[in-house]
Structures are given as C-alpha cells and as structure tokens.
Amino acid sequence: MTLWYLARAAGVVAMIMFTLSATLGLAMSGNRRPERRFWLQYVHRSAAATGLVLLTTHVIAVTADSYVDISPTVLVWPFGSGYRPFAMVVGVLALYGLVLASVVGAARGRLAGSESFTKHWRKIHIAASVGWLLSIGHALLAGTDRGTHWMLALTLGCLAAVGAAGAYRARATTPLNLARAGRIR
Structure with missing residues (x-):
C-alpha cells in the first residue's frame, strides 16, 4: 500500500504544482515590471x-504497485490498461502535453535566436x-479519492485559480489597459 499512497500523493501535489505554474504563466503576461516578472518566471x-x-x-x-493493473506499456498504449482505461488515456495525453511543453521550454533559451x-x-x-x-480530468476520473469532498474541493480550487489568472490576463491585455500602460497608442 505504500506505493499506492506515494502514487496518490505525488499525483495530487503534481496537479497543485502544475496549477501554480499555469497560474503564474497567465499572470506574467499582465505584469510588465522586469523585477517582478523575473521572480514570477523563476517560480513558474x-x-x-x-x-x-x-x-x-x-x-x-x-x-x-500491484494494487491495480497498470503496466508501463500504458504510456504507449493507454487503452490497454486494466484500470479505468479512459482515465488512463486522459492521463497519458496530459503527460504527453506537459512533457512536450517542458522539453520545448527547456530548449527555448537555446532556440531564442531562431x-x-x-x-x-x-x-x-x-x-x-x-x-x-x-490532468484535472484525469484526477476527476482516475483517482481513488475523486469522490471525496477534499479532492473535489482541491480540484475545483485548481480550476478556479487558473480561471482567475486567465481573467486577470484577459483584463490586463485589453486594448484600453494596454493603452493606459503606454504599450499601444
């Protein structure tokens, strides 16, 4: 059971970390002060x-973990999972998207001249x-804690945080606010 607890905890905290990263990524575009942007980028x-x-x-x-039937082949063929196959497909696609963005993000500095x-x-x-x-969908579909009040509240909190950051970004990048900040005339 130790591996199952580790898997659950790592999954939940990973969702929180990606939510923090997404929230900061959205908030950065509305913040043009270099000293603040540097720290937001660092934490992001x-x-x-x-x-x-x-x-x-x-x-x-x-x-x-042997508690559920999930083999490493699920990373290549998620439909073959014996444990909630649709939820595994959603999770594997989340993994692909996050890894793609991180690999490209890591190479961004080297490719900035292009x-x-x-x-x-x-x-x-x-x-x-x-x-x-x-990953939010995966948490709602696959997790053994998905039906608990705390997990639902945590997941909705993650959605609300990114939604609020998205609203902040949309408001900060409207033409009127850009003109007030002197970025467009």
Whole structure:
C-alpha cells in the first residue's frame, strides 16, 4: 500500500504544482515590471519542474504497485490498461502535453535566436495548458479519492485559480489597459 499512497500523493501535489505554474504563466503576461516578472518566471519554471518530478514519481509508483493493473506499456498504449482505461488515456495525453511543453521550454533559451521558433513558441506552449486541463480530468476520473469532498474541493480550487489568472490576463491585455500602460497608442 505504500506505493499506492506515494502514487496518490505525488499525483495530487503534481496537479497543485502544475496549477501554480499555469497560474503564474497567465499572470506574467499582465505584469510588465522586469523585477517582478523575473521572480514570477523563476517560480513558474520551478513549479513546473517540481511538477514534472512528482509526475515521474506518480507514474513510476503507479506502474510499480500491484494494487491495480497498470503496466508501463500504458504510456504507449493507454487503452490497454486494466484500470479505468479512459482515465488512463486522459492521463497519458496530459503527460504527453506537459512533457512536450517542458522539453520545448527547456530548449527555448537555446532556440531564442531562431525567428521561426520564437514565432511558434506560444502555439507549442499551449500543450502545457492542454496537459494541465487533461490532468484535472484525469484526477476527476482516475483517482481513488475523486469522490471525496477534499479532492473535489482541491480540484475545483485548481480550476478556479487558473480561471482567475486567465481573467486577470484577459483584463490586463485589453486594448484600453494596454493603452493606459503606454504599450499601444
């Protein structure tokens, strides 16, 4: 049972870390002060990296535990899972999106000189948002705690945090607010 507890805890805290990263990522675009943006970027990346470590722990613990029938092949063929196959598909797609965004994000500094890469960065980074949203779906579909009040409240809190950050970003990037900040005329 120790591996199952580890898998559950790592999955829940990974969701929280990815939520923190998503929230800060959305909030950064509305904040143009360089000194504040630097720290937001630092915590954004640190939360994402911590989330990836916890996600790796979650996957290893789930596949190593004999409590449920989840083999490592689920990472390639998630439909073959003996444990809630649809939830596993959602989780594996979340994993793919989050890992893609992190690999591309890690290479961003090296590729910043490429005009083509810079032009497509935001489109590629959307994979992180999709991965985060799918991870929320995975938590609601797969977790053994999904029916508990605390897990539902935590999941709804994650959705609310990202929703509030999205509203902040939308408000901060309206033409009127951009004109007030002197970014457009």
